[in-house]
Amino acid sequence: MKKIIFVLLFFSLCLAACSNEEPENELEPDDNNSVAEVEDNDDQNQIENDHQEKEEERFSIASLSIVDPSREGMINQVGGQLLEGITLEQEIEMDAKQFVSEHTDELTEYLQLVTSETQNPIDIEKAIVHFLGSPNYTEAIESALAYDPDFPEPDLPGAKVVEGEEEGEQAEKGKAILLLDASSSMLLSVDGRVKMDIAKEAVQQFADVIGQDNDISLVVYGHKGSESGADKQLSCETIEEIYPLGAYEQGSFEESLASFESKGWTPLAGAIEKATEMSQDTEGAITLYIVSDGVETCDGNPVLAAESFVKENEHRKVNIIGFNVNQDAEEQLKDVSEAGNGEYYSADDADELKETIEYEWLPSRAELAWAHTKAPGPWEILRKYEEYDEDHDKIRALVKKEDERYDQALIILRDEEMVPREVRDELRDLLSGNYTKRFDELRDLRSQKIDEINAISDEIKERVNEWKEEMSRRKDERGDAF
Secondary structure, three states, X not given: OHHHHHHHHHHHHHHHHHHHHHHHHHOOOOOHHHHHHHHHHHHHHHHHHHHHHHHHHHOOHHHOOOOOOOHHHHHHOOOXXXXXXXXXHHHHHOOHHHHHHHOHHHHHHXXXXXXXXXXXXXXXXXXXXXXXXXXXXXXXXXXHXXXXXXXXXXXXXXXXOOOOOOOOOOOOOEEEEEEEEOEHHHHOEEOOEEHHHHHHHHHHHHHHHHOOOEEEEEEEEOOOOOOOHHHHHHHHHOEEEEEEEEOOOHHHHHHHHOOOOOOEOOOHHHHXXXXXXXXXXXXXXXXXXXXXXXXXXXXXXXXXXXXXHHOOOOOEEEEEEEEOOOHHHHHHHHHHHHHOOOOEEEEOOHHHHHHHHHHOOOOOHHHHHOHHHHOOOHHHHHHHHHHHHHHHHHHHHHHHHHHHHHHHHHHHHHHOOOOOHHHHHHHHHHHHHHHHHHHHHHHHHHHHHHHHHHXXXXXXXXXXXXXXXXXXXXXXXXXXXX
């Protein structure tokens, strides 16, 4: 009986063993459906693994920075993952609610991942900023910080032209012809210096001033031959324009002054006639400025020449500076300036010549009365405020759009019941508090830029006022009524 039971048990074990081996025998290498099924399962597993790795790679609360609502914090903020590639203009024009709606699934999945790892409001806020924060604060804030009001430089006599000013920028220029006496008498000395050297230095300084608003020409006479009778004809007939009428260029003008010396006779009438010939086809205001130390010695009539120069043109005039002249010369030069509808000025030494050249052609009282218009006025300053606000408002728009996106995230957290109410309330307070701090920063930034605009405006006003006071003082000293 025991033998029979043993045999039956043996056969049962054999049958069980055969049954366990059957699935291996059924999976043949040529069974394509079964192979494909296994491969599909492997691919699905790989996709899930890749997705999990991607989630882990893009999100780690421990690696996120504390939210910093300061100006520096906004500049350094790394843009949220969901806004990658969004430009400043695109974000400003964005409908935040619609944008989040289009990415609801992605945002919901992200928030589920976050809240599954933490229920700490501070960490959740960091994660929300990491996903929805603005990527464009840096561009907007740096543009606002770089704003320069760029007020026009006031045109003040004696001030140099601003470098970089384009040729032809001024609407209309006057024309000035400088006639410089280089006769032999200019070789004499005044206070230990040669008169010609003093005159050249003063003329150069004068050209620096009037060259800002006028085309300039320099005509020289008496610089050829000698004072001997044999050289009279050469000296009297040689009158040259050594700096052609045109825009003033300091270096070229200085080179022209250095190109001659005092030598011969004094063809004053011929020099004025030369200026008349040069300007016969020129309309508008033309002024002769003559620096001379003596009378006509070439048999000409400078009074008639001056009358001819201004004939039929009320905008022309002849102004003369008599440099260390005797009484006879002064009387003749006064007559010439009167015939030329101009003024005569006397300078007995180097200091007087320099002062006369520098300030005798001062702005009128009327011009000084309107000097305040050279400085920025209230409307100009207001316009600069508005220009700055165009940049500033872009930052404000970014803060608002960002906050709208955060509100949408809070709604998802509430609707999906991802966090308790108390956590959600604390998170809302954090986001709201940082929103307020960002606007505080923006108010400080705007105040800073407004102060800068006002400071620049005030500095220009101060320079204009100083110039006005100085010009008025000089006119008072000279006794000018106008």
